[in-house]
Amino acid sequence: SQRIKIKALLESGRTSGDILVKGWVRAFRQNRFIALNDGSTNSNLQIVVDFENTDPALLKRITFGAAVSITGTLAPSLGQGQSVEVIATQIEVLGDCNPDEFPLQPKKQSLEFLRENAHLRFRTNTFGAIFRVRNTLSFAVHQFFQEKGFVYLHTPIITQSDAEGAGEAFHVTNFDFEKIPRTDTGEVDYKQDFFGRSTNLTVSGQLEGELGAMALSDIYTFGPTFRAENSNTTRHLAEFWMIEPEMAFYDLNDNANLAEELLKYVINYALDKNKEDLEFLNQRLQEEEKQKPQNERAELSLLEKLQFCLDNEFERLTYTEAIEILRNSTPNKKKKFVYPVEGWGTDLQSEHERYLVEKHFKKPVILTDYPKEIKSFYMRQNDDGKTVAAMDILFPGIGEIIGGSQREERLDKLETRMDEIGIPKDELWWYLDTRRFGACPHAGFGLGFERLVLFVTGMGNIRDVIPFPRFPKNAEF
Ligand code: ATP
Ligand code: MG
Ligand code: MG
Ligand code: MG
Numbered sequence: 001s002q003r004i005k006i007k008a009l010l011e012s013g014r015t016s017g018d019i020l021v022k023g024w025v026r027a028f029r030q031n032r033f034i035a036l037n038d039g040s041t042n043s044n045l046q047i048v049v050d051f052e053n054t055d056p057a058l059l060k061r062i063t064f065g066a067a068v069s070i071t072g073t074l075a076p077s078l079g080q081g082q083s084v085e086v087i088a089t090q091i092e093v094l095g096d097c098n099p100d101e102f103p104l105q106p107k108k109q110s111l112e113f114l115r116e117n118a119h120l121r122f123r124t125n126t127f128g129a130i131f132r133v134r135n136t137l138s139f140a141v142h143q144f145f146q147e148k149g150f151v152y153l154h155t156p157i158i159t160q161s162d163a164e165g166a167g168e169a170f171h172v173t174n175f176d177f178e179k180i181p182r183t184d185t186g187e188v189d190y191k192q193d194f195f196g197r198s199t200n201l202t203v204s205g206q207l208e209g210e211l212g213a214m215a216l217s218d219i220y221t222f223g224p225t226f227r228a229e230n231s232n233t234t235r236h237l238a239e240f241w242m243i244e245p246e247m248a249f250y251d252l253n254d255n256a257n258l259a260e261e262l263l264k265y266v267i268n269y270a271l272d273k274n275k276e277d278l279e280f281l282n283q284r285l286q287e288e289e290k291q292k293p294q295n296e297r298a299e300l301s302l303l304e305k306l307q308f309c310l311d312n313e314f315e316r317l318t319y320t321e322a323i324e325i326l327r328n329s330t331p332n333k334k335k336k337f338v339y340p341v342e343g344w345g346t347d348l349q350s351e352h353e354r355y356l357v358e359k360h361f362k363k364p365v366i367l368t369d370y371p372k373e374i375k376s377f378y379m380r381q382n383d384d385g386k387t388v389a390a391m392d393i394l395f396p397g398i399g400e401i402i403g404g405s406q407r408e409e410r411l412d413k414l415e416t417r418m419d420e421i422g423i424p425k426d427e428l429w430w431y432l433d434t435r436r437f438g439a440c441p442h443a444g445f446g447l448g449f450e451r452l453v454l455f456v457t458g459m460g461n462i463r464d465v466i467p468f469p470r471f472p473k474n475a476e477f
Contacts, residue, residue, distance in 0.1 A: 007040035015076045015084050021045060022069045027106055028062045042125045042280050046077060046085040058091060064106050065097030111464060119477055126284060129277035130465055133270055134453045140269035141243055144262055145220045150245060153212040153219040155205030162203055168227040169200035201226035204446060205244050207431050210407065213246040213442055214434045220245040232472060234461045235399060237450060239470035246444035252389040252406040255443035256366050259393055259402050260314050267306055270456050278303060285458045302458035314364040322367055325360060326352055347374045350399045357394045365394045377417050379405040398455050404445020411435040
């Protein structure tokens with residue numbers, strides 16, 4: 001017979017017949033019961049071994065972590081929490097796993113330990129659940145945009161533009177470092193580089209995405225993004241995935257509506273499709289919370305938090321209104337929040353964002369109309385001359401999850417702003433052309449995919465929600 005995965009088997013409701021299953025041993029109790037896991041679900045399948053009629057040499061090889069193939073007969077299970085088990089008729093060990101050498105142990109292991117053994121962490125229930133949820137969220141993002149008729153546009157990984165000029169880009173070159181060509185004046189001669197110019201890994205697909213939106217109306221990119229920032233935080237990676245929709249004929253309000261709808265759609269989708277995994281993560285978090293003193297515990301469980309996010313409208317207010325709230329707020333000394341903020345014109349620190357979301361409004365917040373000095377050149381200038389049509393979406397426990405804006409479609413305003421900030425117009429001639437030929441109001445945003453996964457899984461560190469995290473001094477596999 002053909003191999004069936006455990007999830008499909010459990011969902012089929014079958015309790016009789018012959019079966020072939022393959023997976024890894026999670027436990028082998030009393031030489032009799034194998035708990036088999038194949039990664040399709042956290043539920044282990046119980047395999048009943050006839051130990052009296054099984055070669056003792058084979059029994060010895062059934063150890064935690066070993067890969068096995070089991071042929072057997074399905075039977076209703078009397079055990080708790082499982083409807084079916086397999087009475088094994090044939091057991092084959094496909095890959096031995098020496099318990100004296102295998103770094104993982106059957107008991108729960110700390111996240112710190114698993115981060116150090118990141119190549120094996122996929123084999124734990126926690127990471128199995130996280131990566132299945134991540135998979136679902138990624139699918140849901142595509143489904144959301146596809147249902148709305150957006151075109152998935154692949155923007156380049158290697159690019160000339162570093163979008164904001166923030167100096168966080170990784171350079172791409174095929175120069176031999178020992179023999180970098182120089183011009184007569186001693187500068188690096190990028191004309192001799194592979195692309196005949198200086199290039200870097202993309203920090204955002206937005207500018208290129210705008211070209212697509214100016215013809216296809218609604219596009220989105222969903223791809224890897226690279227920033228050589230000092231990402232030694234629990235919210236930053238050097239390589240992360242970003243979802244960047246760009247829509248023609250949208251204003252800031254339409255933009256915020258779409259973002260809120262997207263977030264709710266994908267969270268709801270995961271709650272539905274990954275119920276079991278989210279219940280597992282919920283449980284895990286509850287146990288963690290119990291270790292904390294009463295007054296530091298989260299008010300809502302993970303599942304309650306997700307549901308709450310679906311059931312409530314995000315709070316919308318301007319940056320200026322937020323500053324007023326922060327000015328009038330009482331500092332919470334215990335949490336070491338820093339108030340008042342320095343004043344109008346400065347960017348909010350994450351403690352300010354978290355105060356607004358977690359203490360003041362107690363729900364997701366959409367902050368709009370930031371001072372133009374702290375935002376990018378391409379954001380549309382408001383009539384007050386001081387602010388731009390920007391929006392940041394702030395989530396509890398996360399801080400900024402989305403950054404977006406209505407774009408400046410007026411050529412004169414855009415060029416003036418670029419001059420003011422010192423962004424070279426000649427390098428972005430192709431971008432400026434969209435403003436010359438059939439420009440229209442448009443808007444878009446960037447959703448950090450790992451921050452979304454962080455929120456939905458309730459994990460605390462962004463390095464735990466991407467299969468292969470990239471951060472300073474870490475890029476081995
Ligand atoms: P932050 O203020 O948190 O550094 P940002 O304002 O620099 O973020 P944007 O340029 O607005 O980030 O990028 C859009 C989104 O991409 C952010 O809202 C966030 O969700 C995500 N993001 C940005 N930088 C990172 C990073 N280094 N690692 C993971 N996600 C990131
Ligand atoms: Mg940043
Ligand atoms: Mg920011
Ligand atoms: Mg931002």
